[in-house]
Amino acid sequence: MTGPFPFSAIVGQEDMKLAMVLTAIDPGIGGVLVFGDRGTGKSTAVRGLAALLPPIEAVAGCPVNSAHEGEIPDWAQVADRAVVEKPTPVIDLPLGATEDRVVGALDIEKALTRGEKAFEPGLLARANRGYLYIDEVNLLEDHLVDLLLDVAQSGQNVVEREGLSIRHAARFVLVGSGNPEEGELRPQLLDRFGLSVEVASPKDIDTRIAVIRRRDSYDRDPGGFLAEWRGEDMALRQRILDARAALPGVAAGDEVLRDCAALCVALGSDGLRGELTLLRAARALAAFDGADTVTRDQLRRVAPSALRHRLRRDPLDEAGSTTRVLRVVEEVLA
Incomplete structure (x- = not known):
């Protein structure tokens, strides 16, 4: 196999x-x-x-x-x-x-x-x-x-x-x-x-060793390696299916909507696509977590991936986009 x-x-x-x-x-x-x-x-x-x-x-x-x-x-x-x-x-x-x-x-x-x-x-x-x-x-x-x-x-x-x-x-x-x-x-x-x-490439030696070990195991015995990890993959698949079923019932209160808008205004993102994507991603994460309501914890976890590529360039700010998002998240959601 x-x-x-x-x-x-x-x-x-x-x-x-x-x-x-x-x-x-x-x-x-x-x-x-x-x-x-x-x-x-x-x-x-x-x-x-x-x-x-x-x-x-x-x-x-x-x-x-x-x-x-x-x-x-x-x-x-x-x-x-x-x-x-x-x-x-x-x-x-x-x-x-x-x-x-x-x-x-x-x-x-x-x-x-x-x-x-x-x-x-x-x-x-x-x-x-x-x-x-x-x-x-x-x-x-x-x-x-x-x-x-x-x-x-x-x-x-x-x-x-x-x-x-x-x-x-x-x-x-x-x-x-x-x-x-x-x-x-x-x-x-x-x-x-x-x-x-x-x-980025991992800097930790133990992490790099784990990558090498798993890849080597896969290359030497693909069938055995796939069988070993099939249970983990099927469990993750079931979590995805459960989250899909639960997604329509996940609520997002006015406080969450205000947080989404405040983050995007503070970051200066253009349009409203940032808020909408942030909300959808946070709702999907809540469903994946088995929660029925979006919280600030979910917003914090998805904000960098939802917003880092929507930032205007600031020639006076040498920080990377991820750092800028995390900084604003801490300020707005403190």
């Missing part, structure tokens, strides 16, 4: 793991941006999350993972319409991908052999109801950034070219990773990520 490295077996990087779990509980949070050094487990965590997530119910032959027959797009020729369980899709968007591969295009083979104008779905169709993962997201070409912004805003992919006029649902959680030394992310796309996380 082989598979990706177990999510639960990842050593450290608790902020990154928690952010990904919160988006699994509430995809409406808006995705996760992970910036940090090479070799810190960014892509390993994404692939481990894919194996951890509960399956989705979808029409077997539907190219966009429709939940039931009534949602199948008109253009899709679906022979098998039975509703089955499928693994939650996690689709990689490579940097060199063409626009046609991302959004879909005319099926050239059918056009040449049968004279039919048929649509060949792209990566966005496959990612619907799942995750779209972009490694080195800060190096993504500008025209693909613009395209992703449009789709993220509307939840639909629209293709109008070569005599085709196609649209289909494209709702996915965007997960991006990158090294900040290789370039900055465009502000418009940066703002679309609900949570952001900074990861």
Whole structure:
């Protein structure tokens, strides 16, 4: 038995793991941006999350993972319409991908052999109801950034070219990773990520030894290592399912709303997306904790990931974004 490295077996990087779990509980949070050094487990965590997530119910032959027959797009020729369980899709968007591969295009083979104008779905169709993962997201070409912004805003992919006029649902959680030394992310796309996380190589010798030991065990005996950690992964999966079920009943009082607004005003974040994301993330964390009400403790824990990438640059403040957020959190929530 082989598979990706177990999510639960990842050593450290608790902020990154928690952010990904919160988006699994509430995809409406808006995705996760992970910036940090090479070799810190960014892509390993994404692939481990894919194996951890509960399956989705979808029409077997539907190219966009429709939940039931009534949602199948008109253009899709679906022979098998039975509703089955499928693994939650996690689709990689490579940097060199063409626009046609991302959004879909005319099926050239059918056009040449049968004279039919048929649509060949792209990566966005496959990612619907799942995750779209972009490694080195800060190096993504500008025209693909613009395209992703449009789709993220509307939840639909629209293709109008070569005599085709196609649209289909494209709702996915965007997960991006990158090294900040290789370039900055465009502000418009940066703002679309609900949570952001900074990861770094562990400095503690014992932690590094634990990483080496687990990775070596996995490389030598993948099947045995997966079996050893399966119980931990399944327990985490059940916690995610329980949190999803409890999420609609988690309350957030006026005091929490005031705290969200006060934090964003103190930090000078633009718009209201910061408050809304902070509230959703705190509510998801409360559900994950088994609480029925959001508290300041949850706000404190999610504030850095929800707000650090929404700060205006301050040339007079040499502190990093995480330090600035933590400082304001302590001042506002003292």
